[in-house]
Amino acid sequence: MKVVKNEELPDKDMCAGSLRNVLDALYVLNGKWKLAIILSLVQAAKRFNEIQHELAGISPKVLAKELKDLELNDFIIRKVFPTTPVTIIYEASEYSHTLKNVLAELSNWGAQHRERIKQSMRKQS
Template sequence: MKVIKDEGLPTRVECASSLKHVIDALYVLNGKWRLPLILSLMHASKRFNEIQHEVEGISSKVLAKELKDLELNGFTKRIVYPTTPVTIMYESTEYSHTLKNVLAELSAWGEQHRERIKESMRKQS
């Protein structure tokens, strides 16, 4: 994890600007399922049931809504193949790949946090 040192505190304007950008990002990526769905689709294109199986705990109704929202925001693409029956695939877009570093940092932080909690629980035992 990159730690910024010796740069001093940001000005009030810089802080307000950064806060607006974070709020914008969280507005688009808000929710329990969006980042896991983006991550799931970054690995390969998938059908609806494949996504639901991979992202454990998500209901069909919530998955459908989240996929629509992600498509509206340009993170996923829905491809309909004219087969019998119709085949629908979902895939990530190039735009979703701009989150690759964010997801890597969140993963690293999550792993670090999990280990910290485990260590804390060991000390309490």
């Protein structure tokens, strides 16, 4: 972690604005599954069962709700094809690609955290 010395602290208004921004982002992307669903669909468009299979542990009810929420917030596009039976494909919207840096940073942080936990467990053994 980079420590910067002699840097001025942000003022109260700047902190409040940053906090509002973070809370807005968390409100839209809340929950255990939304970012994972977006990441899955950024890699490739998928059908419902493909998403559920990739995200082991998510129930169909929760997946359906999360997909609706993501569609309402313009993160995914739901395409319906008039086949028998009807085929529905979910894909990431252009807007979801704006999360690319966030997802990369979360992935990096998650890997660092996992390694830290492993090292901590080794020390305890």
